[in-house]
Amino acid sequence: MRLRRRTALGALLPTLLATALAAPAPAAPAGAATVAPHVPTVVGFGGAVATVDPDATHVGLDVLRHGGNAVDAAIAAAATLGVTEPFSSGIGGGGFLVFYDARSGRVRTIDGREAAPVTMQQNAFVNPDTGLPFDFQEARVSGISAGVPGSLATWDAALRHWGTTSLKQALQPASRIARRGFVVDQTFRTQISDNTNAFGRFSSTSALYLPGGQPPAVGSRWRNPDLAATYDLIGREGIGVFYRGAVARDIVQTVTDPPLAAQPIGSWPFPVRPGTMARSDLSDYEVRFPAPTRVSYQGLDVYGMATPSSGGQAVGEALNILGQFDLGAMSRTEVLHRYLEASALAFADRNRYVGDGTSRALLDEILTDGFAGERACQIDPAHALGKPVAPGVPDGSYGGCASASAGAPETAGQSTTNLTVADRWGNVVEYTLTIEQIGGNAMVVPGHGFLLNNELTDFNVSPTQGSAPDPNLPGPGKRPRSSMAPTIVLADGRPFLALGSPGGSTIITTVLQILLNRLAFGQSLPAALAAPRATQRNTAAVPAEPGFAADQAALAALGHLFAANPEIGAATAVEFLDDGRILAAAEPTRRGGGAAGVVVPFGSPPS
Ligand code: GLU
Numbered sequence: 001m002r003l004r005r006r007t008a009l010g011a012l013l014p015t016l017l018a019t020a021l022a023a024p025a026p027a028a029p030a031g032a033a034t035v036a037p038h039v040p041t042v043v044g045f046g047g048a049v050a051t052v053d054p055d056a057t058h059v060g061l062d063v064l065r066h067g068g069n070a071v072d073a074a075i076a077a078a079a080t081l082g083v084t085e086p087f088s089s090g091i092g093g094g095g096f097l098v099f100y101d102a103r104s105g106r107v108r109t110i111d112g113r114e115a116a117p118v119t120m121q122q123n124a125f126v127n128p129d130t131g132l133p134f135d136f137q138e139a140r141v142s143g144i145s146a147g148v149p150g151s152l153a154t155w156d157a158a159l160r161h162w163g164t165t166s167l168k169q170a171l172q173p174a175s176r177i178a179r180r181g182f183v184v185d186q187t188f189r190t191q192i193s194d195n196t197n198a199f200g201r202f203s204s205t206s207a208l209y210l211p212g213g214q215p216p217a218v219g220s221r222w223r224n225p226d227l228a229a230t231y232d233l234i235g236r237e238g239i240g241v242f243y244r245g246a247v248a249r250d251i252v253q254t255v256t257d258p259p260l261a262a263q264p265i266g267s268w269p270f271p272v273r274p275g276t277m278a279r280s281d282l283s284d285y286e287v288r289f290p291a292p293t294r295v296s297y298q299g300l301d302v303y304g305m306a307t308p309s310s311g312g313q314a315v316g317e318a319l320n321i322l323g324q325f326d327l328g329a330m331s332r333t334e335v336l337h338r339y340l341e342a343s344a345l346a347f348a349d350r351n352r353y354v355g356d357g358t359s360r361a362l363l364d365e366i367l368t369d370g371f372a373g374e375r376a377c378q379i380d381p382a383h384a385l386g387k388p389v390a391p392g393v394p395d396g397s398y399g400g401c402a403s404a405s406a407g408a409p410e411t412a413g414q415s416t417t418n419l420t421v422a423d424r425w426g427n428v429v430e431y432t433l434t435i436e437q438i439g440g441n442a443m444v445v446p447g448h449g450f451l452l453n454n455e456l457t458d459f460n461v462s463p464t465q466g467s468a469p470d471p472n473l474p475g476p477g478k479r480p481r482s483s484m485a486p487t488i489v490l491a492d493g494r495p496f497l498a499l500g501s502p503g504g505s506t507i508i509t510t511v512l513q514i515l516l517n518r519l520a521f522g523q524s525l526p527a528a529l530a531a532p533r534a535t536q537r538n539t540a541a542v543p544a545e546p547g548f549a550a551d552q553a554a555l556a557a558l559g560h561l562f563a564a565n566p567e568i569g570a571a572t573a574v575e576f577l578d579d580g581r582i583l584a585a586a587e588p589t590r591r592g593g594g595a596a597g598v599v600v601p602f603g604s605p606p607s
Pocket of ligand 1 (some may be wrong): 257482
């Protein structure tokens with residue numbers, strides 16, 4: 001469907017690149033001195049980086065400019081996000097990385113999801129005194145919610161397998177920013193002030209983020225020397241110091257005996273419950289390299305993340321369902337109706353079948369066209385299905401439509417960050433990383449400057465599937481189901497699009513909707529990102545951003561029920577244009593706007 005040709009513009013690449021690379025190296029990351037500008041869209045040559053943060057984008061571009069590849073740049077940018085976006089990601093958390101390897105033409109993935117301690121039981125989040133699940137905040141701000149972090153092992157594995165620089169080199173720019181400091185913006189301050197009561201409960205967290213009892217002022221310089229020292233230590237000694245050495249000791253100490261403040265700031269209404277993570281849980285942690293999920297859509301190959309993320313399954317299944325229809329012959333309302341219904345159906349199957357223990361055979365069966373056909377025929381062109389819809393039966397035998405009855409509802413999260421990197425050789429990294437809630441479990445590991453995650457609250461606290469087994473209950477060593485959906489789309493075996501987003505389970509619909517906007521509605525990538533979002537996750541009401549209202553009336557007439565939601569997701573993406581240029585795109589306004597960059601800007605982005 002797309003021409004792959006080397007145009008006159010593409011032929012300019014070697015000259016442009018040589019000029020850019022001969023130019024003097026840029027100064028230290030701008031965040032060291034000022035708040036760098038947010039540029040949401042840019043087009044050009046030589047590689048691209050898109051993140052939520054100008055400093056991280058700057059660091060990634062700097063790596064590309066100095067000859068690093070996409071993996072080197074992605075890890076350096078991720079380490080920087082651990083400094084400048086510490087409430088969304090960092091070495092206390094985990095994530096999923098999808099990599100297109102230009103040399104082999106293959107897509108690879110790393111599952112760096114946090115793991116439960118081997119001592120974790122199914123009732124870990126049930127109050128032994130009442131027999132009822134803990135309040136979410138009580139579960140979150142506890143040692144129980146902290147999973148064994150996977151981010152650092154992900155960075156190390158990615159660099160060892162596909163990078164060209166050392167982990168030490170990749171951590172250096174971030175360490176410099178942590179030591180020199182950066183200027184506090186409104187988002188940073190708000191994320192602290194929203195967490196004052198939780199952060200104020202811990203001596204280490206309040207010392208770092210509530211100096212003098214208050215969040216740092218917008219415009220002030222904020223430093224994290226402990227994190228700089230921890231990055232330097234890891235750079236010198238390798239990840240062993242984190243998983244087996246002094247840092248492991250301090251993580252376990254924090255989880256099992258949380259560093260409570262003698263004089264809390266604010267008021268925290270719950271007891272802080274310790275967890276059971278042991279040194280052996282950390283030393284046994286390993287990343288996994290699952291084969292990516294793959295579906296075909298409009299002749300394109302869409303690669304995503306396999307379990308324990310549900311990103312690849314849900315995005316892939318919904319695309320397969322949409323692929324059963326001739327969307328090109330439909331009105332916008334008819335297409336959006338099918339988008340909402342396909343998403344609800346995919347979420348029903350996600351909730352019923354997808355978790356850490358899901359067999360690969362079952363995951364692959366859910367992604368067959370046969371199953372999609374059976375699911376698609378449940379969609380009534382004239383009426384929205386009653387929600388929640390029931391899961392289907394991916395048993396390999398597909399015929400008429402089974403009736404859709406009630407299933408289990410879905411919940412949402414609200415943190416995380418995403419980055420997209422492409423290099424001049426055509427390698428692409430799509431990486432979503434998180435510490436779960438904004439501020440994770442609110443415990444900074446004393447002396448090390450990073451927050452622990454609360455990822456284990458992504459388990460279902462009690463069975464959600466009626467008499468059927470729930471695939472996402474807590475268990476020993478298990479990884480909680482995720483919605484993270486780093487996605488790479490190939491056209492004729494070569495990269496065309498890469499995208500991802502934070503946003504809890506809305507990640508799936510954000511990625512799906514951007515793909516729909518770009519591929520079915522033919523919007524430019526920046527327009528596809530900027531467009532108002534609506535997220536149907538098999539719930540009665542569909543959260544929708546204000547601008548979605550233009551489509552709401554016609555969809556409401558079909559029976560969709562909308563609920564206002566101020567903001568959904570914060571995506572980043574790249575597109576490889578036919579003329580050889582790369583388009584980097586980030587959010588124009590959501591989360592304060594993202595930061596896109598290319599090594600050699602050339603021309604204007606499409607609007
Ligand atoms: N913990 C969530 C997940 O893995 C992501 C958190 C968020 O984006 O809010 O699906």
